[in-house]
Amino acid sequence: MSIQVTTVTQGEITRVLTLEEGHFADLKAIEVAPSKLSRSIAAFANTDGGELYIGIDEDKGENKRKWRGFSQIEDANGHIQAFEDLFPLGQYFSYEFLKKASGRDGLVLRVNIQKSKDIKKATDGNPFIRRGAQNIPVRTEEALQVLNRNKGITSFETETVSVPLNFVSNSETIIEFMLSIVPIVEPEIFLGKQLLRHGEKPTVAAVLLFGDEPQAALPKRSAIKIYRYKTTDQEGSRENLAFSPITIEGCLYKQIYAAVEKTTELIQEIQLLGPSGLEYIEYPKETLHEIITNAVLHRDYGTADDVHVRIFDNRVEIESPGKLPAHITAENILSERYSRNGSIVRWINKFPDPPNKDIGEGLNTAFAAMKKLKLKQPIIRESAHSVIVEIKHQKLASPEQMIMDYLDKFPEITNKTVRQLTGIGSENTVKTLFYRLAGRQQIERVPGKGGGSAAWQKFTGTSAPEAPEKKTFTRKKKDSK
Template sequence: MTVPVLNVTNEDVQRTVTLEEGHFLDLKAINISPAKLSKAISAFANADGGELFIGVDEDKETGNTWRGFKVPENANGHLQIFEELFPLGGEFSYEFLRHPDPAKGLVLHVTVQKTREVKKASDGTPYIRRGAQSLPARTTESLDRLYRNKGITSFETELVNAPLSLVSNSETIISFMLAVVPVAEPLPWLEKQLLVRDSRPTVAALLLFSDEPQIPLPKRSAIKIYRYKTTDPEGARENLAFNPITIEGCLYDQIKQSVTKTAELIQEVKVLGADGLEPIQYPFETLHEIITNAVLHRDYGIADDVHVRIFDNRVEVESPGRLPAHVNERNILNERFARNGTIVRLINKFPDPPNKDVGEGLNTAFAAMKKLKLRDPVIRQTENSVVVDIRHQKLGTPEEIIMEHLAGNSEITNKQVRELTGIGSENKVKSIFYNLAKAHQIERVPGKGGGSAAWRKYTGETE
């Protein structure tokens, strides 16, 4: 393995030694064994990728110090095991960082991408990165979840001990067959599609063609819709407008009903606009595509439902399971990977399918937000799910948004700016107000101070 050597500055050295270990970063001393290092690389590859710096001594009291390899050859033991387990290429890259003081040596910098395959450490065990830890995946449950997260296996193919009549004689399969394959009988067609094996239906068969898949697949096949009357980061029981709504039925019906219901509830949310209180507007295409994506690409092996949470300033759609294979938050709009390939393929055969443009759903959602001049949805992962935040925030700088609001309204408050822009800090908004006032763009509304303070367009009357 030929590893390049890069000269770094003292600023680069300081930046490196002050890095904090976490989910995407690990610091190791040169005397750590290659076997232990392979666990960290395996963990990064099986999670979301990360970086490893070998040649940094950690000390919480005095601070970390740079103590690298004297010459590149001293790292051969590490590089040999890396080449065997994690060969140099698109997913793994290696480079030496040379300190400006040659006596301080070279730090080996390893960059790991999220891989398509499960990567094992030298002890034959795959590891998973969680926070600043590299945890072994040894139990059947943790291994199953890892292989599903990688897209190597899918819970949709699992067989279920349920009566065949649930999928071979349901109203859903009969209407589907009449519309799509009227010359075929349900059971032979289901067997041909590998949706029935050994006289048992698969998870995909029940989700697609059972009238009530929630009976054989409880707590993992419904959609729950919540309405929280708050803009707080998390909803609480006291903010619920009503008990959560549960949408059941086959996936095709679930998607249509949940999108329609979500759109209805959003129309009831009012925000202050140019003409007083106005209903929030989200593109229907955005809601449709993001909810469809959550239902079709979730991990059905996790006993949880899809959750749609409607707040005063945003909609959150949470889908069980992390992003599969090599897909991450940064490349999700450009990469394609179907965790549930059978479900994605067959639901597209339904009349007026929810996934019309297969693989383009999220791109459509983002484009629809731009048309309304709203900010892009935000995609984030939790430990066991993917959450998409669809925020009612206008594109533009905070200054532009303030002036645009004042073009149609007599005044604006700190709270309103935070709701319009998503800025969390009250002091930051105050600073923006002061800068606009200094530029003679706005001024305080006379007689309003403290908690009721407000600003209006500049008139010069208060000077």
């Protein structure tokens, strides 16, 4: 197999040598044993992927790194073999050699490892996961079960629940469902044929889909909590919580529709400053519906937590328990398909007016609806134990354009007003915008207003030119590792 050799610039060399080792990056000297290297490979593949550079020395005493690669490609054969042992089909990784333009100091092997569908084990037979800059062995049965669920190899939906079968088979929900879908079959027979029960015990999927009150059987992992925070701060607190959290319960079908309705109702009460003054917030209902549906159907029900919907003055955050499954990442989630809870997704789609009408297209619909309203697309990010989708009330227009649009209708604008308009949290960032527009002679300071009451107006040429504030920086001493 021919491996590409890429000549890198001095800037790229500096970037590699100053790269911070962490959750997505690791650097190794060429002496690293293939067996130890396999731990990093497995950890990246089992978690969120990452980059691995082999051929970088680190002097921990002086806190310096040095480029010292392989003399020739063949010298890396043992290391390359470690990758091919873990990825025999050549999937989930790619690599290349990096060399300096001078040809000195050898070849650094750069490997890009993707999140894999299956569990990868190091040469010692143990799976590892990546946490920060560490490769953590998965030793306990509980940790292995979590990893299996994260990989989509197993699903908590197939576990049985210690409640009588009639908790599901005699519920109002399943009777209504059977009458509208398959009226000839008895509930017990239906549940058995669809593997939604094992003996006289219903599965988690059956309880969630057809139980009238799944929360009685699956407490703290089967409800939706809605919060309203009267702030634009990064995090909500008890002080700015508008009221006690609202808990939405019932079967998943009813939960989804009730949560979307309540979330929409609360959002429609919010007013924010816009170019024309106070305006009611408007999010496309399709976006809220699809993201809440996605959070409920694709969450990890093995994680003891509820779905959380947090409504702020300038955004909505929807948090779904559990990591993204299998090979799905925040980057490929719109193009790749994987269902953690296959039974739940399949059978809720058979309810009248199902919440997941276009299976696999929900998030794409949500993103398209935001674009149609000229709002910024949702942001998807992972925490250690959940997936968060953030829907911002932020127009696609640039902050500079929003400032000028505002000044078309109002005589002046302040730093605080710009932050309310744009969602920008930093006063200094807004100052930079002001100085940039002043430099283009588009705006100027309002005469006589300074300090805390400083304001800006459209350029008239009567005010003195505004010079950006000079900033002084103190170099922070880097801690030695």
